[in-house]
Amino acid sequence: MGNDGGSIPKRSELVSANKKPSARDEADRAQAQQEAFWKSCTLSKKTLEDPIVSCALGRLYNKDAILQYLISPETYGDADELVPHITSLKDVVELKFTKAKGEEGNDVWICPVTRKEVKGAGGKFVYLSVCGHVFSDQAISNIEEKVCLECAAAYDSKMDVIVINPVKEADIEAAKERMKILPEKGITHSGKAAKKSKKRKAAAVADPTPVPSADVPEFATKIAAKLKEEGHLNKKPMSAAVKSLYRDKNDKDEGSNWISRGTFNRSVA
Numbered sequence: 001m002g003n004d005g006g007s008i009p010k011r012s013e014l015v016s017a018n019k020k021p022s023a024r025d026e027a028d029r030a031q032a033q034q035e036a037f038w039k040s041c042t043l044s045k046k047t048l049e050d051p052i053v054s055c056a057l058g059r060l061y062n063k064d065a066i067l068q069y070l071i072s073p074e075t076y077g078d079a080d081e082l083v084p085h086i087t088s089l090k091d092v093v094e095l096k097f098t099k100a101k102g103e104e105g106n107d108v109w110i111c112p113v114t115r116k117e118v119k120g121a122g123g124k125f126v127y128l129s130v131c132g133h134v135f136s137d138q139a140i141s142n143i144e145e146k147v148c149l150e151c152a153a154a155y156d157s158k159m160d161v162i163v164i165n166p167v168k169e170a171d172i173e174a175a176k177e178r179m180k181i182l183p184e185k186g187i188t189h190s191g192k193a194a195k196k197s198k199k200r201k202a203a204a205v206a207d208p209t210p211v212p213s214a215d216v217p218e219f220a221t222k223i224a225a226k227l228k229e230e231g232h233l234n235k236k237p238m239s240a241a242v243k244s245l246y247r248d249k250n251d252k253d254e255g256s257n258w259i260s261r262g263t264f265n266r267s268v269a
Contacts, residue, residue: 034120037165041065043076043083053092054127056085056179056189057172058164066092085179088195090188093162096132096150113139113149120165128153129160130191137163160191 037060041048044065051063066086068075076082086092097118102108109118111125114136118125124137131153139149140161147154155161159178163171179189188194 034165034167038118038120043069043079051094052097053094054162054164055083055092056162056182057175058162058166060095060165061092063092063094088188090190090192090194093127093129093132093190095127095134097134098150109134111136111139118164124171125164126161127164128155129162129189130155134164 039048040046041062042059043061046062046065048060049062053061053063053066055061061083065076066083066089069079069083069086070088073079097109098112099107100110100115102117110116111118112133112135116123116136116138118134118136125134126137126140127134128148131148131151133148133150135149140157143149146157159181163175166172166175182188183194186194
């Protein structure tokens with residue numbers, strides 16, 4: 001019989017706060033988190049809606065949230081921790097998803113090659129930073145000629161293929177390594193030229209004198225010789241009409257009075 005004082009339960013049997021989560025619990029939690037990454041904006045936490053952009057880490061954002069952040073960074077309190085690598089629209093790429101009707105009649109994203117649904121539990125998916133088109137990793141891996149299957153844009157398989165919401169540590173580290181290489185190449189995540197640093201601008205202002213080419217002196221000499229040959233450098237004599245407007249510098253201005261004196265006082269050399 002129970003409640004007769006014959007058995008005293010331990011605290012660990014009554015309180016489950018310290019219970020170690022099972023492998024199944026960890027897997028379910030990871031899957032739920034991954035699905036949230038595919039449905040929610042990383043910055044605003046709102047449902048993802050077109051247009052959708054992605055950063056160099058493969059995270060997804062609503063474009064209007066990124067614009068709001070760039071205009072007023074204080075809008076999102078944790079933005080400095082989440083997106084310190086986004087300083088302009090050049091640091092994100094607008095994604096181009098292929099849409100199809102799902103089983104429930106709603107629009108879903110699919111890979112245009114494998115027709116797999118693009119979602120967290122559907123495998124690994126990537127996009128090309130040169131154009132923004134989204135594919136399954138399987139489709140991209142089997143392409144010999146490195147051009148986009150949707151728009152034929154050429155891409156570099158090592159620099160331009162970005163894993164969306166990466167899970168594996170190797171993919172995360174590869175994205176971080178790429179972020180270190182981009183400034184060295186002078187480009188941003190989208191492939192556009194990076195903004196020059198203030199140090200470079202200061203150096204340009206301090207020494208604005210251009211370095212002449214070795215061919216400039218010879219070229220200038222040829223041009224001067226040609227102009228002289230054509231008579232452009234020779235001083236042409238003034239006509240009688242123009243010369244009449246001037247007086248000889250040796251002539252005395254005796255005929256003028258205080259009113260007219262100095263009116264035409266330019267002299268001919």
